[in-house]
Amino acid sequence: MESRVNKNVLSLIEGDITKQDTEAIVNAANKSLRGGGGVDGAIHRAGGPKILEECIKIGGCETGEAVITTGGNLKVKHVIHTVGPIYRDGLHNEPKFLEDAYKNSLKLASSKGIKSIAFPSISTGAYGYPLEEAAGIALKTAITYLKEHTDIELVRFVLFGQKTLEVYERVLKRLTQIAFKCPA
Numbered sequence: 001m002e003s004r005v006n007k008n009v010l011s012l013i014e015g016d017i018t019k020q021d022t023e024a025i026v027n028a029a030n031k032s033l034r035g036g037g038g039v040d041g042a043i044h045r046a047g048g049p050k051i052l053e054e055c056i057k058i059g060g061c062e063t064g065e066a067v068i069t070t071g072g073n074l075k076v077k078h079v080i081h082t083v084g085p086i087y088r089d090g091l092h093n094e095p096k097f098l099e100d101a102y103k104n105s106l107k108l109a110s111s112k113g114i115k116s117i118a119f120p121s122i123s124t125g126a127y128g129y130p131l132e133e134a135a136g137i138a139l140k141t142a143i144t145y146l147k148e149h150t151d152i153e154l155v156r157f158v159l160f161g162q163k164t165l166e167v168y169e170r171v172l173k174r175l176t177q178i179a180f181k182c183p184a
């Protein structure tokens with residue numbers, strides 16, 4: 001599913017973030033930046049040791065912040081590592097931290113002249129954020145950013161599994177309430 005914001009594109013696909021050909025992908029990292037499971041593990045496995053070397057030099061990343069490294073052996077030039085919140089009960093600033101994770105990743109991408117970026121569904125795996133709520137925050141933050149900035153031409157959400165894609169699609173439809181072009 002694809003939606004336009006001004007002249008730029010917000011797209012939702014099912015797939016593997018490590019296979020993307022955007023200029024940058026975003027990693028749902030943890031504060032240590034030492035790698036982990038889920039999407040973090042997949043990115044480091046596919047990207048090779050250069051990414052971890054740079055992460056170790058950077059030293060760490062606070063929740064809601066973002067840092068950037070090489071893309072190593074991946075097709076992308078850059079990996080932006082951000083740390084989403086661990087979901088407790090929704091009363092510990094989780095929405096704000098999740099919004100910050102997306103916003104700061106986009107800001108960092110802009111500052112590096114990156115024009116296309118792919119995100120996974122941050123915090124909705126091991127960090128336990130309820131999917132529908134997280135999708136709302138992810139999509140609202142991306143739409144707002146695209147409305148306010150014109151430099152990033154493509155924001156792609158790469159969702160792992162059909163069910164996750166369907167939730168994001170439903171939420172995006174609700175948010176935009178416009179007709180969509182669905183790929184065949």
Ligand code: ADP
Binds near residue numbers: 018124126127158164
């Ligand atoms: P977090 O710790 O932020 O919750 P996870 O990696 O556990 O991060 O999960 C975040 C999301 O990424 C989940 O929806 C998970 O299914 C998804 N995911 C896992 N591997 C990949 C991958 N290779 N590409 C895209 N998404 C992935």
